[in-house]
Amino acid sequence: MSRATDAVTTGTGMPERGALRALLPALAEHRAMTIRTCAAALLEQASLVALVTLAAHTVGTAVIETKAPSSGTMTALVALVLVRALTTWREMDLSHDLAYRVLAALRVRVFDGLARSAPARVAGRRSGDLAATAMADVEALEFFYAHTTAQLLAAGTVLAGGGAVLATVEPWLLAAVLPAAALLAAAPFADARGRAVRGARTRAAVATLSADTVEVVDGLRELLAFGTLAGRRRRLAERGRQVGDAQRAEATWEAATAAIRDLLIVLAVLGVVTAAARSVAAGRLDGAWAPAAMALALAVLGPVAESARSLSQAVSLRAAASRVGGAVRAPALAPPPVAPRTLPPGPLGVRLQEVRFDYGGGTVLDGVELTVPAGHTVALVGASGAGKSTCAHLLARFWDPSGGTVQLVAADGEAIDIRQVDDAELRGAIALVGQETPLFHGTLAENLRLAAPEADDDLLAETARLCGVDRIGALNTLVGERGSTVSGGQRARIALARALLARPRVLILDESTAHLDNAGDAQLATALHQEGRTTIVIAHRRATIRRADRIAVLEAGRIVEEGTWQELTGGPDSALNRSLADIVTEDAA
Incomplete structure (x- = not known):
C-alpha cells in the first residue's frame, strides 16, 4: 500500500496531491454524456445571466423612461424562464446520471484492484475499512x-463571455467584478492543505466507525456471551462522536468560508454600483441600461461564487479520492503473463523448485523442493508458522515466489511455470480450500455454484451427496451470511463441495477438514480418493496425514523429510514425530 494511502487510512498526514485529477479520466469513458452535461450546465448558467440582464433592462426602461415592456420583451422573458427551468432540470438529471454511471464503473475498478492485489493488500486491513473505501469513499465522490x-x-465560459460584453459596454464594471472573481476562484486553493487534512480526518473517522460496527455485528453472539457488549457500545458511541467532531470541524470552516464569499460578493456589488453611477454621471452609460449592465456584472459573478463553493467542498474529498485511487491503482501481486501458455489436457502434477519467499520481514520459505506426481495425495506437515499455508498460497498464485519456480507437470513430463498460465485457466485447474470458509447469504445451491455457475443440477446434487452436504438440508436451504446458520463441520463440507464442483485437476486443502469429526473426515477422504485428482493436504490430524500417499515435513522453510507414514514414523528422531508432538492432534486410530 502506498504511503499516501496509509496516511489517509490512519487519519494522519496529507492525502496524495492530484488525487482528484487522477480520477478525471473516468469521465472519458462517458465522453458523449460528459459533453451533454457540460452543454446543459452552460445553457443553464447562460440563460440565468440573460434572464437577469433582460429583466433589469426591462425594469430600468419602465422606471427611467416610463415605457411599458413590449410584447417581444415579455415573450423573451417568458421564454428565458422556461429555458432556465428546462435547462436546470436537464443539467441536474444529466450530471447525476453521469456521476452515478462513473461511480458504478469506479466501484468495479476498486473491487478489481482489491482482488488484483489480494491477499497481500487486504491482509491486516479491517473488513469495515475496506467496505468504507469500496462504498462510502466512492459514494462521496458523487459530489465531485x-x-x-x-x-x-x-x-x-460564462465569465469570459460576460466579461467580453462588459469590456465593450463599460470597462469599469469589468474592473469592479474581476478582483472579486479572482479572489473567489483562488479561495479554495488558499486553504487546500487544511481542507485536505480535515477531509482526511473525517474519512478516517468514518472508516474506523465502519470497521468497528462490522466487528460488533459479526461478534454479537460472543459479546453477549461474555458480557462485553456494553463496552463495545461505548466504543461505538465514542467513534460516532469522533465522526461528529470531524464533520463539525469541516462544516464550521465551510460556514466561515461561505461568509467570506458573501463578503466578497457584497464588495463586488458596491464596486459595480459605484462604477455604474460614475459611468452614468459621465454620460458613458445610458440610464435605462445601467441596471442591465449592473445585473450582467453581478450575474457573471454568481456562477463563479457557486463554483468556488463546489470546488471548496471537492478539495475536502481529496482523502476519499486518494483512498479510492490507491485501491484502483493497486499493483498486481501476480502479474498476468505476457505470452500465456495453455495447460495440456489430463492430470497435472505439482513441482516446487528452490522456492523462496518472505513477507517483507524474515524468510518463510528457503529453497523448498517438492514434487507431487499427478493423481497422488501428499500431506504437508509442520509446526504452526512453518510455511505450509504460504506454500498453498504460492500454488494458488496469490503471490509469486521471490525465488525458484512453481510448476504444473503434465503426464508426459512437460512442466509449465504457473506464472505463464492465464489466470482464468489457472483458477480452473487449481482449487484452494482454505482454513476460513466464506459463505454468502443465499441457498446451499447458490453457495456451491459460486465455483461453477454453469454446473447442471445432476452434477450439483451428486457433488453435494459425495461431500455430505445433502445431510445439512435441501439444496434450496437458506444459509445465513458468513455461514451463521451452519456449524464449522458443515461449512467445511460446503467449501469442499464447492471446490469439487469446479472439477479442478489440483486440489489444495489447507486445514479445511479441521472442524470435521473423525467419521466426516474419513468420508471426505473416501470422496477425494474416488475423484483421483492431485491433492495436497495441509493437516494436523494424524488419520488425515496417514492416509496420504506421501508425507512432506516442512521445518525452517525447507522440506526436511519426505516419505510414507511407515517410513517417517519409524525412528524417534523423525522430523514427522517432532512436528506431530508440536501440534494438537485428534487421533482417529
Missing part, C-alpha cells in the same frame, strides 16, 4: 462528478 466538473467549465 455531479457538481464540480461541468459547473467549473460553464462558469469559466
